[in-house]
Amino acid sequence: MTYFPKLLTICILACILGATTFFYVKKSVYIFDTNYFKINSVSRAALKETGSKQCKNCSEGVPNLIIQYGVGRTATTLQFQILCLMMAFLHEDEINDVGCYYNRRNLVKKYNVIKCHDISWYLTVKWSKWVFMTSNHALLSRRLNYMRGKIKDKNTTIPFIADIDLVSRRGHYIVHEYQRFFGISDEKMQHIVEYLRYWDVLRVCCGMQMSADWRNHLAPKAKYKQHHSYHSPTYPACEMYNISQVEHLLVNTYVFKKLSHIGSLRDVIGKTSTVDGILNGSYCERCNTNISKMHLKFNQNCA
Known part of the structure; x- marks a missing residue:
């Protein structure tokens, strides 16, 4: 009858091992989910903070200077095209007063859209302005927060950040995201x-x-x-x-x-x-x- 205590001991050890395994697996999953959320929430926070809350009535006060900023190969040219088109249609009655330029510092037009890869100088310009940005996941997790902070320190609005993954999924239809900021008709x-x-x-x-x-x-x-x-x-x-x-x-x-x-x-x-x-x-x-x-x-x- 000695087998009964042995069986009981085995059952107890199995229960302890199972409980311990469950605890550490659950803890590991929690840590993974927490870290994953921290990484990806940067993108969500960026879009939420620079989205419709800040610019609910943006079309009523579009500034005369629009800056497109982003590192190369993040669809900066597409965003530049979109912003130029938006300003051109917004001021269609004054079309000769609209200018779209790459990295130009001599702002001779009444309404200007500037594309740049280095935004430092433009942040010193006294004009009221918006900065639209492009990014990718790597930039979101490393550099984006720094640049957003630098821009915000100049009391400059960032209406929208276009992530390259979103642009890849939506293609040229991403243009509809910009309609609400400029109030362009259908x-x-x-x-x-x-x-x-x-x-x-x-x-x-x-x-x-x-x-x-x-x-x-x-x-x-x-x-x-x-x-x-x-x-x-x-x-x-x-x-x-x-x-x-x-x-x-x-x-x-x-x-x-x-x-x-x-x-x-x-x-x-x-x-x-x-x-x-x-x-x-x-x-x-x-x-x-x-x-x-x-x-x-x-x-x-x-x-």
Whole structure:
């Protein structure tokens, strides 16, 4: 009958071991969830704090200076296009007083949209201003809070931070996030969305700053490492487009016909980047052909 105490001892030890394991597993999960929340709440907090609460009635008092700020390769050019379009349509009756520029310090227009990668100087300008930002997850967890604090110290509003993951999921439809800040009508938004639909394709598949994957498709390198797999939703898939036809569609949009000829806007509107030439229906075909033939690199003149 000695087996009974042994069995009881085994049961007690098993219960103790099970309880101990449960405690530490639960604690580990809690720690993981807490750390995960801390990391990801930066993004949520940034959007919440700089979103509709601060700018519920922004369209009633849009300042004359809009700054686009972000590090390279975080869709800064898309945000710059959007902000330029918003200001142009907001002040359509004074369109010649609107200017969109890259890193320009001489603010000669009444309404200015500036793109920069270093915001320090612009924070010293005495104009009332908004700063729109782009970011990525790494920047959100390291540098974003510092920059937001620096901007807020100058009593400057940050209406919106566009995270690259959100932009990747929504594409050019991210423009609808900006409508509430500028109070643009639905009718005008249709013109903006139509233009951006074609511009977004050309930005990736044409010009001096095209997708690295598409550039390598046109001019293959032996040791090139693909950035986006063929099955990824972010794969550019430029081979599916008739690029000249897309360009023709863009130059026939209301936005292009109305705004691309204006001197203070034409470095932005009607171009895939500030360093590219004006789109005219044949620019992309010539540019892509030259990249393919001459193996041109990023920002090298292609047309």
